[in-house]
Amino acid sequence: MRVGRALGLGVWAALLVLTAISCVTPPKAAAPPMPVVASPTLEAPPAIATGSRAGLWVTLEPPDLWALVTTAEKQYPPVEFDHPYPGKVVLIEGASQEALHVLCPLPGAILGCAVPKRDGVSTIAIADEKTIRTWGWTRGLILRHEIAHLNGWPPNHLGAR
Numbered sequence: 001m002r003v004g005r006a007l008g009l010g011v012w013a014a015l016l017v018l019t020a021i022s023c024v025t026p027p028k029a030a031a032p033p034m035p036v037v038a039s040p041t042l043e044a045p046p047a048i049a050t051g052s053r054a055g056l057w058v059t060l061e062p063p064d065l066w067a068l069v070t071t072a073e074k075q076y077p078p079v080e081f082d083h084p085y086p087g088k089v090v091l092i093e094g095a096s097q098e099a100l101h102v103l104c105p106l107p108g109a110i111l112g113c114a115v116p117k118r119d120g121v122s123t124i125a126i127a128d129e130k131t132i133r134t135w136g137w138t139r140g141l142i143l144r145h146e147i148a149h150l151n152g153w154p155p156n157h158l159g160a161r
């Protein structure tokens with residue numbers, strides 16, 4: 001039990017020292033979250049493929065495309081980074097803000113976070129659906145954003161569209 005806990009803490013400590021961390025964060029202004037405009041279908045999250053063989057990817061569905069055109073903050077990756085990530089990824093869904101801040105030590109709300117490969121495995125963590133929707137994003141958009149970071153899209157979001 002102690003060994004397991006120590007190993008767990010070691011992993012988090014290793015993650016803390018990472019320098020190449022990229023996250024989706026809402027605008028830094030103290031403005032309240034954007035109102036969410038209802039889209040035609042919000043019930044089913046888009047299907048996602050996890051694992052290393054086919055790569056991590058998610059297909060954008062109508063609710064994702066709706067959010068893409070209605071969000072004020074344009075943080076969608078450029079085409080050269082918008083493709084499946086071929087490596088192994090640990091995907092953490094529904095992460096709390098506390099967990100996201102441990103993984104990506106940035107100020108403010110964090111919707112998603114990508115930690116490039118460590119020991120052959122990269123990590124993506126995304127916030128819970130309610131938090132993501134509060135900011136006008138979708139799970140699919142967050143994943144495409146974070147996957148692009150694993151594909152080499154720089155943290156400054158150069159070329160975001």
Ligand SMILES: [Zn+2]
Nearest residue numbers: 022023024155
């Ligand atoms: Zn980002």
